[in-house]
Amino acid sequence: MIRDKIEEYGLKQCIDCGKCSWACPVSHRQNDFSPRMVVERLLASDEHLQSREIWDCVTCGSCSALCNSSVRFHEFMRTMRKLSIARESPLMTHGDIFHLISRLSSKPYLHPKTSSWLASDLKINKNSKALLFVGCTPYLNIIFKHLNIDFLEIPRAAVKLLNAIGIEPNILESERCCGHDQYWLGDDELFLQLAELNLKAIGLSGAEEVIAFCPECYSTLKFVYPQFFGPLDFEVKNLTAMMGDAVADGTLTLEKDDTLSTTFHDPCRLAKHSKIIDEPRRILHSISNLFEMPKSGHTSVCCGVACWVNCDSWTKDWQLERIKEARTTGARTLVTACPKCLAHLSCAQYEKNNCGESHRFNIVDIHVLTASRMLFKR
Amino acid sequence: MTWFPRIIAFCCNWCAYAGADTAGLSRFQYPPSISILRVMCTGRIEPSMILKCFEQGADGVMVLGCHPGDCHYISGNECARSRIETTWEIMEILGIDRKRLLLKWVSASEGALFAETAKDFTEVIRSLGPLRGESQDDQG
Numbered sequence: 001m002i003r004d005k006i007e008e009y010g011l012k013q014c015i016d017c018g019k020c021s022w023a024c025p026v027s028h029r030q031n032d033f034s035p036r037m038v039v040e041r042l043l044a045s046d047e048h049l050q051s052r053e054i055w056d057c058v059t060c061g062s063c064s065a066l067c068n069s070s071v072r073f074h075e076f077m078r079t080m081r082k083l084s085i086a087r088e089s090p091l092m093t094h095g096d097i098f099h100l101i102s103r104l105s106s107k108p109y110l111h112p113k114t115s116s117w118l119a120s121d122l123k124i125n126k127n128s129k130a131l132l133f134v135g136c137t138p139y140l141n142i143i144f145k146h147l148n149i150d151f152l153e154i155p156r157a158a159v160k161l162l163n164a165i166g167i168e169p170n171i172l173e174s175e176r177c178c179g180h181d182q183y184w185l186g187d188d189e190l191f192l193q194l195a196e197l198n199l200k201a202i203g204l205s206g207a208e209e210v211i212a213f214c215p216e217c218y219s220t221l222k223f224v225y226p227q228f229f230g231p232l233d234f235e236v237k238n239l240t241a242m243m244g245d246a247v248a249d250g251t252l253t254l255e256k257d258d259t260l261s262t263t264f265h266d267p268c269r270l271a272k273h274s275k276i277i278d279e280p281r282r283i284l285h286s287i288s289n290l291f292e293m294p295k296s297g298h299t300s301v302c303c304g305v306a307c308w309v310n311c312d313s314w315t316k317d318w319q320l321e322r323i324k325e326a327r328t329t330g331a332r333t334l335v336t337a338c339p340k341c342l343a344h345l346s347c348a349q350y351e352k353n354n355c356g357e358s359h360r361f362n363i364v365d366i367h368v369l370t371a372s373r374m375l376f377k378r
Numbered sequence: 379m380t381w382f383p384r385i386i387a388f389c390c391n392w393c394a395y396a397g398a399d400t401a402g403l404s405r406f407q408y409p410p411s412i413s414i415l416r417v418m419c420t421g422r423i424e425p426s427m428i429l430k431c432f433e434q435g436a437d438g439v440m441v442l443g444c445h446p447g448d449c450h451y452i453s454g455n456e457c458a459r460s461r462i463e464t465t466w467e468i469m470e471i472l473g474i475d476r477k478r479l480l481l482k483w484v485s486a487s488e489g490a491l492f493a494e495t496a497k498d499f500t501e502v503i504r505s506l507g508p509l510r511g512e513s514q515d516d517q518g
């Protein structure tokens with residue numbers, strides 16, 4: 001079984017160059033972890049499927065992004081989780097609440113409503129062919145209340161931006177979790193339940209395009225759903241990319257603030273999984289002075305936690321290091337395009353501050369920032 | 379098969395659980411729909427534990443602890459209050475009626491109050507019906 005998967009994900013083409021270990025944020029912290037080491041141990045004995053290592057990887061895809069031999073290690077890792085999930089479950093953060101929310105949102109008898117944040121100045125159209133997929137941001141707003149971030153500003157900004165380019169989106173009456181975490185945790189059963197319910201609801205809405213501001217929702221709908229269900233009846237678009245294009249063709253006019261200096265933290269699902277790298281930069285160039293971190297684009301590092309698994313002192317270290325990297329560029333604001341990156345990086349700062357050290361660095365969401373720099377055409 | 383509500387009652391060791399004991403000792407009757415889970419303090423209860431009850435088929439959840447100021451660990455029940463509020467907010471998005479989660483203070487001597495709370499809450503859940511909707515037939 002493991003050998004088949006090694007074949008399937010191209011691991012046999014490995015030329016042992018070591019780029020993946022260089023790129024892997026986990027290898028930098030744990031001496032006994034590297035993508036190749038994991039494979040070697042799995043080959044030696046399938047008992048290794050029960051080891052902690054299966055859950056140490058954050059499936060960021062940094063390894064695969066740099067590999068010249070097209071090894072898809074992060075996908076291989078997901079498959080290994082699929083094999084191991086029945087034997088040992090990983091250490092879930094926040095008392096496993098996010099997983100439970102996903103589970104409950106997969107129940108056909110419940111009808112989760114993720115649009116309570118709508119305000120009267122946001123234009124929504126029930127007959128629209130464009131659908132905004134909200135994702136789990138409203139839950140983040142509750143669970144990360146202590147961080148004092150208004151996460152709901154993100155979907156609001158999303159609607160504002162869409163309105164600005166002439167789109168009045170529809171929002172599902174009842175929307176389920178996209179299933180991203182379940183897919184990457186190897187829990188295909190729950191993933192499929194969620195995906196089926198979402199696809200049914202999207203189908204009924206008559207949407208021709210589904211727009212997601214969250215890179216995880218986007219990459220899941222765009223790349224993972226078709227893997228299981230074949231070609232979709234609608235197009236999947238990422239809001240950041242759409243706005244980047246709108247800036248390029250002049251549909252969206254933004255006002256530059258010369259006092260604003262930014263640096264961009266690429267979310268893994270956006271840069272490495274979806275190859276959306278230039279668009280956010282185009283936006284940031286047009287509203288601010290953009291400084292690049294040494295690790296950016298397809299060599300950027302993960303925000304530390306994926307799928308709400310394994311958050312520990314290593315993770316915190318790695319997140320604070322990332323914030324330090326942002327600070328060193330000279331920028332005063334760290335911009336990201338993923339609500340989860342925003343939560344994770346802000347959480348690291350929050351905890352550090354609670355330990356009496358002042359580490360406050362401005363971290364914001366790109367959509368919120370962009371919406372605040374819009375010029376209204378008369 | 380007629381449907382009977384399934385209710386989980388988290389009771390803190392020092393007040394509510396003792397209150398349930400008092401109810402039993404004083405022979406106060408309360409419906410068998412209540413399954414008690416003893417925790418040391420309501421401050422132990424996380425939103426995920428409550429969501430897990432719903433996920434596993436509970437129709438209602440009660441969190442019963444010491445009166446404000448009486449918590450054995452001083453402020454555990456204050457933590458509980460804010461966590462229950464968080465849970466209510468999450469339930470609201472998920473589409474689970476917030477009435478299905480009750481937070482109440484019951485002291486060790488309030489056996490009658492425990493029995494009454496159990497009765498009233500069972501009635502509330504009964505009127506809301508099963509969480510899984512009407513179609514469910516596997517409920518005992």
Ligand code: SF4
Nearest residue numbers: 014015017018020067
């Ligand atoms: S980068 Fe690719 S070829 Fe190089 S060691 Fe890693 S898996 Fe092998």
Ligand code: SF4
Nearest residue numbers: 024057058060061063
């Ligand atoms: S996916 Fe990321 S964390 Fe996992 S092995 Fe590759 S680089 Fe390391």
Ligand code: FES
Nearest residue numbers: 390419443444454
């Ligand atoms: S011990 Fe009863 S609520 Fe804390």
